[in-house]
Amino acid sequence: MDSQRSLLVIALAFVSLLLWQAWQTDHAPKPVTPVTEQSTTTSAGSADLQLSSSGTSAQAAAPVATQQVITVSTDVLKVQIDTKGGDIVDLTLPAFTLTKDSDQPYQLMRKLNGFEYVAQSGLLADGPDDKRNSGRPVYSVAQTNYQLANGEQQIVVPLTFNHNGLEIEKRYIFTAGKYDVRVEYLLKNTTAQTKLVQSYQHLVQTIDNGKSSSMMMPIYRGGAFSTSDKRYEKYTFEDMQETNLAQSTKGGWVAMLEHYFVAAWVPEKTADNQLYSLVNNGNGIVGVKGPELTIPAGESLTIASTFYAGPKDQDNLAAIADGLDLTVDYGFLWFISQPLFWLLTLIQGFVSNWGVAIIIITLIVKGVMYPLTKVQYESMAKMRNLKPKIDELQARYKDDRQKMGPAMMELYRKEKVNPMGGCLPMLVQMPIFLALYWVFVESVELRQAPFMLWIQDLSTQDPYYVLPVLFGISMFVMQKLQPMTVTDPMQQKIMLWMPVVFSVFFLWFPSGLVLYWLVSNLISLAQMLYIYRGMEKKGLYTKA
Incomplete structure (x- = not known):
């Protein structure tokens, strides 16, 4: 084989690889039948998990506080938290602009007419988020605006709720210069009976059929997860529409990817967790449930997880969870790219x-x-x-x-x-x-990194x-x-x-x-x- 022919074959192979990647992005198999409304609940041991992206409860209950949105601002994050459910419904990144010439910060998560991308979390079983109970709780807050002051290292945002004698304090802990947020549930059982709780965290994003990549630039937008057996695995919206994810693992994490940015829930590394996905009202949902935990009468319990939303910074992601840095997806040649x-x-x-x-x-x-x-x-x-x-x-x-x-x-x-x-x-x-x-x-x-001239x-x-x-x-x-x-x-x-x-x-x-x-x-x-x-x-x- 002469060299010119070799050059031609290799060049065509390179172009074919790009075309194949684009085809995979644009023409992945679609489900034969859509997931029905009944698919929006999944078994959680003795309890059902309510996956309502709109926050509608399964049974009516009078709210214990007024539903409102609170704002939290740090040097790298601006977050809006809905007191109903304590969900993150809006998140912008002040250090990143939408485009090179724009002053508008990059909005990673949002809840708009016709589109939503939010982070939800709650408590099942005897917790208030279980659909057999009162549905999504409306938390009480002391203030509606939190600002990280110069010199401060942390902001603690407490949301409180009392559910049938189970005192709940849901805490968001923001740290200066960090995109990862610690989310804690401080639980106290004030009743004479044992309480059973199971935490869940998931990401909800509208499945948009619009293409976000060109033929020569196949850019992935969708879900991903990690287990003790698989450090990194994509789970596309098409996958969610075809089959519900159901994986049991020690530790693990779930994420939604958006080219240079990622949002992820990372539960306790030592816990036995269940990863899941659903499709509900045109939204793709990928999440993780923790193990069922008991709280004896008069006792307290703390459940913690980490929420990350920000750029795909490999060093920071690797420090948060094993394999999370692989969301910077270099493909099958990652061992050379890294x-x-x-x-x-x-x-x-x-x-x-x-x-x-x-x-x-x-x-x-x-x-x-x-x-x-x-x-x-x-x-x-x-x-x-x-x-x-x-x-x-x-x-x-x-x-x-x-x-x-x-x-x-x-x-x-x-x-x-x-x-x-x-x-x-x-x-x-x-x-x-x-x-x-x-x-x-x-x-x-x-x-948006500049070189020189134009x-x-x-x-x-x-x-x-x-x-x-x-x-x-x-x-x-x-x-x-x-x-x-x-x-x-x-x-x-x-x-x-x-x-x-x-x-x-x-x-x-x-x-x-x-x-x-x-x-x-x-x-x-x-x-x-x-x-x-x-x-x-x-x-x-x-x-x-």
Whole structure:
């Protein structure tokens, strides 16, 4: 196999991979029949879990307090909590703007007409959230606005409720500079009987059929979970519509992903938990139930979990729960992407510019790959030198392919040329290129990161398409410098049009990724000229 054909096959494989990923996103199998209303409850031992995203109770009960929304503001979070259920119904991230030129903070969770994305939690069995009891409780609060003052490290937001002698204090504990919030239930049984409680936490999001990704940028939006057996598993809205998730695990977590951001519930790591999913009124629900716990008469109990809502910061996520950092989904090449991301962030720490860091990591990768690149270009040059002899053999044995094969192999052996020499180095390099692709697509650190001049956001496409055009020109020049060994006219035309095709594809790619490919091509050009010049001096290569 000659090198031009290898390049064509690998390039088409790369494009096919992207197209397949886009197809998986856009055309996943849909359920034959929708989940009915009866599917909105699930067994919880002796109790049923009410999964009402609208907060409607199963039986009417007079509220013990006025339903209202309280606001909590820290340096990194602004959260609205509905006193009915104590649910998080709105959450914005002040450190992240909606777009590069916008002053509007990024709204991760919201409850609007026709769409909702909220975080709910409660107590089942003898708790107030069980549908056999009073339904969702309306908590009492001392104030409706909480603000983290300068110098303060924590805000504690207490919500109180008394349910049939079970005194409940639901606490949200916010910490300065952190996106993870500790959620506690402080329970006291003031009755003469034993109380049974079971906590649950889940995320509710409207299933929107609108596509949030392009063909070349398949961006996932949906659920995910982790168990003791599976550190990270996606659970799409289509999966929720087809089958209810039901997993028992020690620890674990559930999450909803939205490109650079994630919301997750992380229960106690040592507890025996149950993960579940449902579809209710067009909303996808993914959650976790804790074990059933008893509270003897006159005794107290504390149940705690962690709620995270913020950017996919791998270090912070890894510290919160095992596998939560894998929501930064690098795909099947994660073991290559993770060290490359570590190196990229290390470089950026010195140069303070992600664009410059991309250029430097490209230099490093191409430098490490130089021995393979040298083998590749030398093999291509040798194959070109052999072309007259190959043409002669093909003419001699054009009617006898059984003899032509051994004759070609003998020629390669005699001239000490490996016909696969130009292909194998490229195959070795492709996983690195693909791994870097996912680093640039998935890393929140590159979101709205400026480079220079007109490139002010490396996570979005080049607004003036300069980088894709320059990439196409560099690819065309590389083709002209490479020895052309492809003889089939159709393949020659395909090779000729490849720079144009890739330039069109790259119009919608993140500018950071196109910058990497452009710099990689320029380095390859320099390496190619250096290698061929050395071979010319030794008489091993002759220009066309």
